[in-house]
Amino acid sequence: MNRSNSDNGLSLEEELHQHYSADRLEDLFHLYLKKFLNAHPVLLKDWNLNYKEFEGLSIRKKEIVRLFAIICSDKELFLSWFGDLPFLPSKILESIVWEGRQLLSDLNKRTKGNIFDSLEESPDLNAIRQDYCLFIVIRIPFKFPDKKPLVYFDIPTSLRRKLKQHLPFPKGYDLKPLKSPEQTEYTYADRGRILESLPIALEFIRQGKLQCNKSGSPHKRSLNRLNQMTNLSEFFPDRSETGLKAMRTRMVAELLLVKSEFEKTDDLPGLIKSLFLQLSESDGSFYLRFMEGIKGWYHASGQLKQDFHTGYLQLLRQLPIDKWISISQLARYALVRDMDLCPVNDQAYQHLFHSGEWSGWGNTRNPIYPDEYANVITLPLLKSAFYLFAAMGLTDIMYQSPDTAKPAESRHYSDFCGLRYVKLNELGAFVAGKTDEYLSYTRTQPPTKMYLDEHRLILSLDSGNPGLEMKLEQIADRIGKNRFRFDFSSFFSDCSHSGDVENKLAIFHETIREDLPSIWRQFLDEVEQRTTAFRKTDDYVIVKIDHNNRDLIELIENDHEIRNWILLIEDYHIAIPKMNLERLKQRLINFGYLFS
Secondary structure (H helix, E strand, C coil), X not given: CCCCCCHHHXXXXXXXXXXXXXXXXXXXXXXXXXXXXXXXXXXXXXXXXXXXXXXXXXXXXXXXXXXXXXXXXXXXXXXXXXXXXXXXXXXXXXXXXXXXCEEHHHHXXXXXXXXXXXXXXXXXXXXXXXXXXXXXXXXXXXXXXXXCCEEEEECCHHHHHHHHCCCCXXXXXXXXXXXXXXXXXXXXXXXXXXXXXXXXXXXXXXXXXXXECCCCCXXXXXXXXXXXXXXXXXXXXXXXXXXXXXXXXXXXXXXHHCCCCCCCCCCHHHHHHHHHHHHHCCCCHHHHXXXXXXXXXXXXXXXXXXXXXXXXXXXXXXXXXXXXXXXXXXXXXXXXXCCCCCCECHHHHHCCEEEEEECCCCEEEEXXXXXXXXXXXXXXXXXXXXXXXXXXXXXXXXXXXXXXXXXXXXXXXXXXXXXXXXXXXXXXXXXXXXXXXXXXXXXCCCCCCEEECCCCCEEEECCCCHXXXXXXXXXXXXXXXXXXXXXXXXXXXXXXXXXXXXXXXXXXXXXXXXXXXXHHHHHHHHHHHHHCCCCCCCCEEEEECCCCCHHHHHHHHHCHHHHHHCXXXXXXXXXXXXXXXXXXXXXXXXXXXXXX
């Protein structure tokens, strides 16, 4: 069977040819391919290989690439070849296949110096032993002279994908529910209460009460007010630090601000689902606003990966319902499945930094290099995403308090570093698309009753209801804890035209659905009458006469026809009915005046 034109083989050949040098491939052939070829003559027959091309000391690059691609494209062939590889190169190949490129300095430590022929502390790359010709060497130089280049072992992307189909899946990279997670300082479970707070938060935003700074982040005072109105329970109720005190309220507010307008709906679980779907279609910069310990995101926008954050929602879908999973399991799960959760590419180090010690003219800027991305950026961002899920009631979480007492150069880079375990709940399962509906929500408080005074325009509530109170504050004056007074002044405040009054009437009828006593019906009738007491008219043209033109003024005062066609107004103004306009123009022309 002739399989030399396999699509997979060709695409793999092209990438192997691009990434491996001729010298490296020759080493690969003589060390690892030649013996295998001699032991498997079926390769020559099934793939139409010419054995003469592989004789001699110098083999053409094209032929070695083709042979290597053939072996790697066939699972049975590859596993047979892989089993003959030396122990260390085979283990490094496995780690690269499942975890991506590997830092050479780390590999050298793990292999106890086996990578290099030289025993020097910083050996030259030319000293890499021939045994490791299987890997391509990636070198990332830096513009900063005090930072040595980063050097990695890697393999081409298409080769990685192909070998993932052949190698057995490694242990420890699945999501295995924990029977009894280790005890943490905090455990948070919303239990559907977000669905009571959400309408209040939405009304708060609709009324423009959530004030933001120039960057679009909510002001602390607005967040405190929002928390009081919604009664959102915080992640760190006993901490006074600014970043921790209102962390959950801020995350809820930030997510709601992603949507510019909200249609009124009773399907609040569906609304939350739509918010996260909209977020998954954005550029991912939303999550970066929570990484305040790292500076330079704006300048690194050119290095930002546009879809890194889509993996967060994918991970949420993979969680088992009502089972604890460790955050480290989630990170490993994403790593071996090619879910690239790193938000930036290798060149972002030129812009990203965290503040170090005080140097006399300010804090030092410590660049964040690519070998630090996983622990300093990727993992904290993953934790922030699951704090956001918890803030919206989708997951329960177990976590430690972040250590804010450490000096800046050694502290963690976000307030989310203490997250340890997450658990998908029923609302989260619905939002993630694992279930078709969410039925578990029940109100924890009875509906609020209204009482309308029959003799005065005073409304009373039998209990506190922040959402209802915010609506009433738009059309009435608060005169007590649960009491509101209506009058024309409160109703017409902030109104500039009749449309504003109509909106307030709509709020009144939407909010107060009780049978209205006569005094209330009379009040609403008078509101409508007073709204239409003044009407604009387009029936007149109003002009001002030059007060220095005494002849024209005398003409207008003494000419009986002109006086019958106009109305005199204060300060030399006259009002002309449009029906008399043409006659007036002609009359004035007869006296030598042009009306234009």
